[in-house]
Amino acid sequence: MTEVLLALDNVVAGYGETHIIRDVSLHVSRGERIAIVGRNGVGKTTLFSTIMGQTRQHSGTIRHRGSSVDGLQPHERARLGIGIVPQTRDIFTSLNVEENLLAGLRNGASLQDAYDLFPRLKERRLNGGRQLSGGEQQMLSIARALAARPEIILLDEPLEGLAPVICEMLMDVFGKLSARGHTIVLVEQHIKLALEFAERVVVLDQGRIVLEDKAVNLRSDRTELDRFVGITAR
């Protein structure tokens, strides 16, 4: 039987007294590829922040490999193997590429692992974070998250604002990571790419899961999905 790596049960969370995430239950199995989609402001980033312990969890439980992580600090959750590539790109702009990677290495990961996945980073290894293009910064942010050898990786709109050729290259990398057994949860505005990448798609609306289905079903009939993401969504 496939192991449930991450389980959210009836989670209500938000900022201060505000409830943004409302009664969310979501189980992620080891090796799964899940996409989370929904209009702007429905709570996709807040859901990731909640998994990382960066919001106020009012009720419900979050378990990692069956053990509750409720009450654990973000760095403690990261140490358990929950990795995130935040929308804001997590890099130190004052450090060069190699220094950024070295600062993130954990659990026997090596610089070479990062350079094998992103040869461009090797070419730019002595460039400061500020001198990198948006795409290179995103590669570095992803490589830094992977340098901690997470068991599950949360990717928050990693393609946002990037040129189509870079998006294609990153999607290719996500495919490779998945083929190597990584568990990936992707928040993505490009619905077409989300449907191509994921096995299962979860739709959020006003902080609730309103639709959850296999991508193959949603690809063959987008009527239901379009109700929640809008027919103009790509």
Ligand SMILES: Nc1ncnc2c1ncn2[C@@H]1O[C@H](COP(=O)(O)OP(=O)(O)OP(=O)(O)O)[C@@H](O)[C@H]1O
């Ligand atoms: N730090 C914060 N403090 C208070 N409210 C916040 C904070 N961050 C987000 N919100 C509010 O929470 C709601 C959900 O925002 P969130 O960023 O999670 O949505 P999203 O689906 O990721 O949106 P987008 O697709 O635009 O990134 C919004 O109403 C937003 O204004």
